[in-house]
Amino acid sequence: MATSDAASRDQTQVKKKVIVVGAGVIGLTTALCILEKGDYEVEIIAQTFPTDPKSVNYTSHWAGAHYVSSAETRSLKAEAAGPTFKVFWELSRPGGAAEHCFLRLNQTEYYVKEVESPN
Numbered sequence: 001m002a003t004s005d006a007a008s009r010d011q012t013q014v015k016k017k018v019i020v021v022g023a024g025v026i027g028l029t030t031a032l033c034i035l036e037k038g039d040y041e042v043e044i045i046a047q048t049f050p051t052d053p054k055s056v057n058y059t060s061h062w063a064g065a066h067y068v069s070s071a072e073t074r075s076l077k078a079e080a081a082g083p084t085f086k087v088f089w090e091l092s093r094p095g096g097a098a099e100h101c102f103l104r105l106n107q108t109e110y111y112v113k114e115v116e117s118p119n
């Protein structure tokens with residue numbers, strides 16, 4: 001009986017393994033989000049990692065790290081751009097641990113034709 005209890009306890013403590021392919025900004029963010037759930041062990045498999053020399057096969061080394069939503073519909077803005085913005089806004093919070101990794105800048109955009117208001 002004790003053995004069976006221990007076995008079932010062990011089973012509940014075994015974390016499911018998730019393999020993330022790719023170590024660019026998308027792969028690393030995905031891995032971090034899965035890890036933060038706490039129930040998974042994550043392994044990242046990739047040809048190129050951030051510490052490798054720059055390569056044309058690894059886009060994240062070249063990015064300017066400029067975040068602007070390019071979602072063109074309200075539903076995309078609500079489902080993807082909004083939550084992403086909230087994460088960046090919180091990370092860049094004055095006084096926060098990552099404050100100095102960010103610059104919050106106002107941006108003015110000019111369009112040739114009229115576009116839907118972002119608000």
Ligand SMILES: Cc1cc2nc3c(=O)[nH]c(=O)nc-3n(C[C@H](O)[C@H](O)[C@H](O)COP(=O)(O)OP(=O)(O)OC[C@H]3O[C@@H](n4cnc5c(N)ncnc54)[C@H](O)[C@@H]3O)c2cc1C
Pocket residue numbers: 021022023024025026027045046047048049057058059060061062063064065066067068
């Ligand atoms: C000059 C430049 C400036 C940019 N500026 C910005 C910016 O200011 N703001 C912005 O938001 N975006 C910017 N971007 C775009 C941004 O860089 C990309 O959208 C982003 O980095 C893509 O990330 P990713 O994780 O999808 O791909 P990547 O960073 O390319 O990572 C792909 C990963 O998958 C791995 N992989 C691929 N195929 C295989 C395989 N067959 N087997 C094993 N591993 C594999 C690679 O080794 C790598 O680890 C810029 C891009 C460029 C080129």
